[in-house]
Amino acid sequence: MKRTETLSEHLVSYKERVNSLLDLIKLEELEDVVTAFIDTFKAGKTVYVAGNGGSAATASHMQADFRFFVRYFSKFRPKITAITDNAPLMTAVGNDTDFHDIFVEQLRGVIGEGDTLLLISASGNSPNLVRAAEFANSQGATTAAFIGFKGGKLKDVCKYKVYTPNQDKDYGPIEDIHMILNHIIVNYLAKDEEFLSL
Numbered sequence: 001m002k003r004t005e006t007l008s009e010h011l012v013s014y015k016e017r018v019n020s021l022l023d024l025i026k027l028e029e030l031e032d033v034v035t036a037f038i039d040t041f042k043a044g045k046t047v048y049v050a051g052n053g054g055s056a057a058t059a060s061h062m063q064a065d066f067r068f069f070v071r072y073f074s075k076f077r078p079k080i081t082a083i084t085d086n087a088p089l090m091t092a093v094g095n096d097t098d099f100h101d102i103f104v105e106q107l108r109g110v111i112g113e114g115d116t117l118l119l120i121s122a123s124g125n126s127p128n129l130v131r132a133a134e135f136a137n138s139q140g141a142t143t144a145a146f147i148g149f150k151g152g153k154l155k156d157v158c159k160y161k162v163y164t165p166n167q168d169k170d171y172g173p174i175e176d177i178h179m180i181l182n183h184i185i186v187n188y189l190a191k192d193e194e195f196l197s198l
Contacts, residue, residue, distance in 0.1 A: 017173045021148075021164045022180070032160040033118070033144045034185055037078075040116040040142070041198055046079040048111060050103045050132060051120035054175045055146075056084035058120050058182060065186045073190040076198045083107070103132035113140035121145065122166075122174040124152025133157040146181055148174030 005013070040047050047066075049059040063082040070078065083106045084090075090102040097105070111117060117136040119129045124147040133143045134157060144160040148171075151163050162181060166174050189195040 014173070017166075017168070017170070018176050021166060021173055021177045024164045025162060025177075025181075029160065029162045030181070030184070033162060034188065036116045036142050036144055036160055037185065038189070038192070038195055040114065041076075041078040041195070043114045044079070045114035045116070046081055046111075047116045047118060048107065048136075049080065049082045049118045049120065050084055050129060051178075052126050052128070054171070055120040055122065055178065056082075058175065058178050059084045059118075061179065062118075062182045062186075065182060069186060070190070074196045074198075076196070078198075100127040100131055103128050104135045107132060107135055107139070111136050111139050111141045115139075116142040116144060119143070119145045119154055119158065120178050121152065121154055122148045122171045122178075124149065124154035130154060130157055146178045148177070 037047055049062050050056070051059045059082040063080050063085070066078050066080040070076065083103055086106065089106060093099075093102045093105045107117070115136075117132060119133055121129050124145065130153045133145070133154060136143050137157070137159075142160070143158040144162075145154040145158040146162050147154050148164050148166045150165065151161070155161055155163060164174065164177050
């Protein structure tokens with residue numbers, strides 16, 4: 001196979017794409033999500049996180065960081081649940097009813113006012129995430145999203161969003177940004193006195 005660019009050229013190009021997306025992050029959008037997290041934790045409520053594919057892994061990673069990494073700077077253990085992690089339940093719902101309901105069914109009877117649902121999606125159009133957002137809104141919960149490309153339906157359905165438009169078709173840089181957002185938030189809160197005192 002003939003390569004069209006060297007590894008060095010590819011690395012430079014990839015870094016440029018990630019950096020260009022970082023530059024598109026709007027501070028006020030990020031602040032809205034951070035504030036929603038703090039308000040939820042302060043109320044003793046739960047942040048639920050979901051995504052598909054690589055975004056599911058980011059949701060799980062976020063749960064691990066907030067539940068375990070935080071031990072380094074606080075005794076407080078925030079309530080955060082990645083609803084991507086229950087494979088038996090998700091496959092049962094997908095098999096017996098509809099794959100588009102795998103997240104809604106986990107939120108039913110659980111999510112409510114004071115809780116926050118964060119949805120992670122490059123396209124913003126995954127039907128199971130859109131349905132989850134609509135359901136969470138109907139239950140009085142706060143909805144937020146990390147989205148890329150054109151923002152998709154989640155851009156309109158969620159109350160808060162961090163939106164980084166991506167002009168090319170590469171999911172990688174957007175998924176990288178979403179993981180970086182996780183680390184930005186958890187490490188920022190590590191320095192926040194209000195969060196540390198909870």
